[in-house]
Amino acid sequence: MSSHEFAKPGEYKIIDLLAVSAAREVNDGEVVFAGTGLPMLAIMLAQKTTSPGAYCIYEAGSVDGRPIHLPASVGDARCVYGGAIASGLFDVFNQLHRGKVDLAFLGGAEIDKYGNVNTTAMGDYLKPSARLTGSGGNADINSLAKRTVFMMVQEKRRFVDNVSYVTSPGWKIPKFPGREFVPKQEIYGKFHRGGPSAVITNMGVFRFDQETGKMYLDTVHPGFSAQDVKDNCSFDLDISRVSGETKPPTYHELELLYKVIDPEGIFLP
Amino acid sequence: MSLTEAISMINDGDMLTFSGFTIWRRPMAAIYEIVRQQKKNLHLVEVNSGTHSEVLIGAGCVKVWESCWIGHELFGKLGANLARKVKTGELIVNDYSHVHMVLRLMAGAMGVPYLPTAASMGTDILNPEFDTLANNGLRNGENPKIPAQKYEFAKDNFFDMGELLHIPAARPDVCIMLVQQVGEEGTVRISGQKYTDEEAAKAADKVIVIAEEVVPEEYLRREPDRNLLPPYMVDAIVELPMAGHPTGCYGRYEVDGDFMRNFYSSTKTQEGFDAWAKEWIFDVKDHFEYLEKLGVKRLEALRANSALSYSNKVKRGAR
Numbered sequence: 051m052s053s054h055e056f057a058k059p060g061e062y063k064i065i066d067l068l069a070v071s072a073a074r075e076v077n078d079g080e081v082v083f084a085g086t087g088l089p090m091l092a093i094m095l096a097q098k099t100t101s102p103g104a105y106c107i108y109e110a111g112s113v114d115g116r117p118i119h120l121p122a123s124v125g126d127a128r129c130v131y132g133g134a135i136a137s138g139l140f141d142v143f144n145q146l147h148r149g150k151v152d153l154a155f156l157g158g159a160e161i162d163k164y165g166n167v168n169t170t171a172m173g174d175y176l177k178p179s180a181r182l183t184g185s186g187g188n189a190d191i192n193s194l195a196k197r198t199v200f201m202m203v204q205e206k207r208r209f210v211d212n213v214s215y216v217t218s219p220g221w222k223i224p225k226f227p228g229r230e231f232v233p234k235q236e237i238y239g240k241f242h243r244g245g246p247s248a249v250i251t252n253m254g255v256f257r258f259d260q261e262t263g264k265m266y267l268d269t270v271h272p273g274f275s276a277q278d279v280k281d282n283c284s285f286d287l288d289i290s291r292v293s294g295e296t297k298p299p300t301y302h303e304l305e306l307l308y309k310v311i312d313p314e315g316i317f318l319p
Numbered sequence: 320m321s322l323t324e325a326i327s328m329i330n331d332g333d334m335l336t337f338s339g340f341t342i343w344r345r346p347m348a349a350i351y352e353i354v355r356q357q358k359k360n361l362h363l364v365e366v367n368s369g370t371h372s373e374v375l376i377g378a379g380c381v382k383v384w385e386s387c388w389i390g391h392e393l394f395g396k397l398g399a400n401l402a403r404k405v406k407t408g409e410l411i412v413n414d415y416s417h418v419h420m421v422l423r424l425m426a427g428a429m430g431v432p433y434l435p436t437a438a439s440m441g442t443d444i445l446n447p448e449f450d451t452l453a454n455n456g457l458r459n460g461e462n463p464k465i466p467a468q469k470y471e472f473a474k475d476n477f478f479d480m481g482e483l484l485h486i487p488a489a490r491p492d493v494c495i496m497l498v499q500q501v502g503e504e505g506t507v508r509i510s511g512q513k514y515t516d517e518e519a520a521k522a523a524d525k526v527i528v529i530a531e532e533v534v535p536e537e538y539l540r541r542e543p544d545r546n547l548l549p550p551y552m553v554d555a556i557v558e559l560p561m562a563g564h565p566t567g568c569y570g571r572y573e574v575d576g577d578f579m580r581n582f583y584s585s586t587k588t589q590e591g592f593d594a595w596a597k598e599w600i601f602d603v604k605d606h607f608e609y610l611e612k613l614g615v616k617r618l619e620a621l622r623a624n625s626a627l628s629y630s631n632k633v634k635r636g637a638r
Contacts, residue, residue: 086392086393087393109417110340110341110343110367110512110514111340111512111513111514112512119627119629119631122392122393122574122576122635123341123342123343123392123393123574124340125339125340125341125342125343125392125512125514125567126343126567126574126629127343127511127567127569127570127573127623127627127628127629128627128629129512130511130512130569130628131627131628136511136512136513137512137513138512138513138514138515138516138517138518139340139366139417139421139514139515140421140425140515140517140518143417143418143421143438146418147418147436147437147438170414170443171405175443175446175449176448176449176451176454177406177408178405178406180402181397181398181401181402181405181406181412182397182402183388183389183390183396183397183398184386184387184388184389184414185387185388185414185415185416185417185439185442185444186367186387186388186416186417187416187417187418188416189416189417189438189439189442189444190416190417190418190438190439193437193438193439193440194437194438215443216441216442216443217442217443217444218439218442219439219440219441219442223441223442225441226443226446226447226448227448234441237440237441238437238440238441239480239481239482240479240480240481241437241480241481312636313638314634314635314636314637314638315636315637315638316393316635316636316637317636319636319637319638
């Protein structure tokens with residue numbers, strides 16, 4: 051049995067599939083902004099498999115670290131170990147602003163069909179039913195990176211027609227006060243570099259149509275149908291372009307994740 | 320200077336900012352002392368917020384919070400005190416993005432009124448209906464620290480880059496820092512990631528430095544390229560070991576995740592926070608009694624390995 055064979059259903063967890071699917075979005079040589087948790091697993095897995103020349107920036111200020119123990123946060127001392135530079139937010143967000151960042155991994159509580167994301171507050175912003183963590187770098191990174199990949203939980207209440215609050219801009223942005231959707235390019239002009247290129251959930255991988263800016267289902271994770279995904283989405287999801295099943299992790303990737311990257315079980319319990 | 324004296328430099332209503340990032344290198348001993356001295360109506364201006372501000376907000380010391388994020392990372396998914404007090408209307412929250420907040424401090428550090436950016440345009444961060452400081456009548460010029468506008472757009476006439484966002488400077492009254500080393504005269508050295516420490520310190524009118532250790536000034540001056548601030552930018556020095564607990568300090572000690580998890584679960588109700596504050600702030604006489612309560616065993620496990628700059632003795636995951 052080759053270790054590069056795909057694992058069978060039951061031999062891996064959904065979080066493993068999320069990590070490997072995200073890792074497969076990284077191209078060799080790219081500069082990648084990653085946040086705490088799954089994005090860390092994804093970039094490290096990519097560096098140990100398909101993209102050994104990818105560079106990782108953590109937003110607290112570490113550049114191209116070579117940690118020997120998995121960081122538990124982007125501010126962690128472990129991010130700095132073996133790094134090229136330990137600087138700060140001004141430096142690394144300037145690099146983003148300047149156009150040096152190819153890809154970033156982000157998360158969100160709500161997303162709409164154009165990739166607008168809410169991480170700030172649910173319900174009425176001024177009197178929220180739930181106050182969340184806030185924008186952080188999400189809005190900036192989605193504004194100025196060439197590509198972003200969102201990792202989210204697939205639920206009807208999270209995949210919505212209109213997010214409660216636009217923390218982070220998608221391909222078309224609801225402009226206040228009328229909330230009509232206008233193309234991101236109109237707002238960003240010469241600073242427009244791209245936008246969300248994929249959304250990876252526990253049920254499938256989504257991409258965006260270049261013309262309409264709308265999300266469509268690309269691959270379905272093993273064990274789910276396209277209809278299952280559509281049923282867990284509030285907006286009218288395009289499932290006509292499904293290209294097949296998401297490739298499961300290989301035994302080699304699982305070995306790397308559990309034995310090399312996160313042997314302590316910090317993000318992979 | 321004693322911690323009590325240093326914190327008495329802060330007035331009710333002051334605008335404060337801090338060193339560090341979420342759960343790293345926060346001046347926690349100073350935060351606890353602010354709560355003991357029961358400062359009121361503080362206006363926090365910061366980039367990534369974390370456990371330190373959750374303590375101040377829970378204790379009712381804060382009136383306005385201007386930032387972009389709050390939480391305890393892996394050890395508590397959001398700022399529960401802030402979330403509760405936004406709902407009850409006890410706290411004014413004004414959102415910006417990371418880049419906006421960094422530029423606000425940088426503009427303050429440079430002494431210019433604003434800096435331009437293209438970050439986070441088109442988002443509800445800029446929705447004028449959501450300008451909570453304006454909604455509360457706080458942009459009327461009475462407080463010179465609060466800018467007249469949250470932001471403005473202006474066309475670039477230099478390189479024709481279109482409409483850019485101008486973000487106003489932040490000029491905090493006080494920056495409270497936790498640093499690894501300070502010289503006898505006040506030269507500051509920090510190690511590891513610098514977060515937004517330089518911008519925060521230089522933007523503020525007064526800088527209070529809480530240092531893990533005071534070292535001979537001459538030692539820091541052997542390698543000036545490693546230093547962050549000259550002595551004339553520092554207004555108070557307090558030497559206190561482990562003054563960042565439960566946050567982590569590069570090269571010195573680890574984040575105390577168990578302590579933080581317990582704090583986060585306590586903050587889900589006001590009663591829970593109050594009980595926590597009684598136990599860990601009001602019922603301990605000072606920082607050393609706090610450390611004694613934590614115990615040698617716990618503190619020793621957190622101590623960083625000198626080669627790695629972090630502890631490898633703390634159990635972090637499920638395996």
